[in-house]
Amino acid sequence: MEKKYSKYGYGFIAPFFLVFATFSLYPVFYTLYLSFTRYPGYGKPEFIGLKPYSLVLQDSMFWESLSNTIRMWGVNIVLQIALAVVLVMIFSDIKYKVKGLKFFRVVYYLPNLISAAVVAMIFAKVLDSNYGILNEILGKMGFITEPIKWLTKPFLAQMSVSGVQTWMWFGNSFILFIASVQAVSKDLFEAARVDGANRFQILRNITIPSIKPIVIYVLITGLIGGLQLFDIPYLLTDGLGAPSGGLNTVVVYIYNKAFTYNAYGIAAAASYILFTIITIVAIVFLIMGNRSSIKAHFAKRKEMRLSKEGGRNE
């Protein structure tokens, strides 16, 4: 009887697997196939072996786009986490007893609810060097006499993207961090305070250890999302990486190869190279974040092996 019902179970979960296979698994393998072909988006793909990979790996623009992506992601993730940690410090400080956490949680998260396209359109207007509101305000207030080239100098454009990304995502990190700090007993913070610990000692010894797993989670998901940075840099300028290729991220590169130049094989190969890079970096992050538990695991295994060997010797 039990066996019969267990078969029905497969039927119940089948729809998910069908959808997953059709919309996730199939594109993954089809992209892999395309990465060995020359394909303009119609007709039959022409198999050309590893040539698309060799062309992408030799393309300085690909590496430049990777470096742009890392720079924008790096600045964003540091600012995002730093801002979220500062806010967590303020909101979890038992001395300040800041009220309105629920309200601020919503306010900080709001930018994340606005569509990236809308955010990009707004900031493109705000940051325009010649006609933008920001330069106008700064000029009217007497802070600048010459317009700042927010979107026409590559470095400033990249930092603008990082700033926009930080603004969009710090609320998300804050909510995750504050949730894990709130899981720690308040008694611990009070006991530390009674014992004479200052704010930074509390941060180092209680707050950070309590949010460490979440920081690693934010780092890894941020990395996966960050290396796929696309919407804001694509929409903020011309969609082709202007200024001076500064906003050409890896996914903007891939998108343009496929949809602007109809070079689907090149785009597919670049996608798989990006996939490999993300996998390697994610593994490195995981190892770095779990060093102590990995060390403990290997120490335990070594201990077990030694005890086994000791047992045999006896």
Added chain:
Amino acid sequence: MKKILSFILVLGFVFLLAGCNSTPDKLVIWTFTTDLEVAGDITNFEDQYTAEGKMYEGMEVEVIVVETATYMQTILPVLESGVGAPDVLTGELDMIQQFNEAGYLADLEALMEADVDVDVAIEKADYQDYIWQSGENADGNLTALSWQVTPGAIFFKVDLAEEVWGDQAGFPTDPTATDYNALVSTWVGNNKFDSLASLLAAQIEVKAFDSSYRLFSDDQAVRHFAAGTDSPAKWLDSDGKINPAKITEQIPYINLVKDMYGETIEDSLTANAGEWSGEWFAGMGEKITSLDDDWKVMAYSMPTWGITYVIEPSMERVDADGDACTLPETATDADKLACTYKGNWGMATGPNSYFWGGTYLAIREDSKAQEVAFAFIKSMLFDKDRLAERQAEDGDTYSMSSVMDPAIASYEGRPSLGGMNHLEIFYAEAAKIDLSNVTLYDRRLSTLLGNHINLYKTGDYDTLAATLTGFYADVETTLNEIYQEGLPTS
């Protein structure tokens, strides 16, 4: 359980039969423009063919509009798989070329020949050569056709031109003359817009006359003149590789863009207001306002549809006393009469003829509803009475002489252009367009080169040679199949 299984099997069988039904009950049209619906083409077709008592009574017409930017990436997989594919599809010229390359389009000429109401020879003679030519596939069979021609021109503000160049020899002297805008247009076209070198000199003169005046809003305005000739070289040579002659042809244009560039508006020969930005539109009115200054832009490169849909809505308007006025959002005809165009625009041809856009109609090769699809094409392309009415309504330039000749002859002139007969100019320009040099790679190569020109103008490349070398490296990666060694770098 068995009953449930039987029910599912029967249901599946019914669906299968429904799928096998050979009589189509729906005509599916995919388009990147809302024009077909806005201009009443769908309603007209329904009235003629699917209304009660008509040939295809009760047939549903489904129109799927996909925005231009994502049209190709949406329609190509659909055409490739055939699932949910359209019976009738629209496309711009380069899209049609890709559809033809992939063999998606039906032989329109064969369908025309099979129809007693359509005479291929008469239609071919009636249509502009370039429109007919552009709809032919590699075998020379017609697969797509457009009701419109879309040649471009340079539209400019006559009053600004008069301020800047009014004292130069030959500039028309009587602003009260009825054909003043036309006379100024001819003079400006012949003296200021006739070559790439003239365009550069004109920009310098405009800026020198008044530091807040600019000829163009941004350098995109000159991209249509990259060839600088009505007989441009092909992007690909006879071996299907990138053509060195085309590169050499582009060098004056590359240098022009470099010369026009300035990081600030003060340093630039343009107003640094990118195409389609709010400031770009604002420049068509009185002025653009930036941090400290106001800027006046004199000219815009636009095709036929640009005057109606882009420039006129942004133009300055005046009331009966000649004072500036604005139309209310929902303007009546009376409002439009009380607040009319200032009439201060002219139009001139640039260094070479060009076209931009255009909507072609085609039928999918594997469509099950080809007969109905052809009826739709007939209603759109071969019903000349209806086309004449449509042209009178939208004022656009059409591709058949049977419609345009009477329209041009009876045209009273465009008020926004001070009464100029823009239809006549556009129709004459269309006749100069030669598509024998167009290749499948044109748009892609122009975009790719454009990226490197941008790097050159902003100083990322020090020299023209470095710019071209960078472009070739990009072609080698992206479009490896057309790359060849030994391309010119100067």
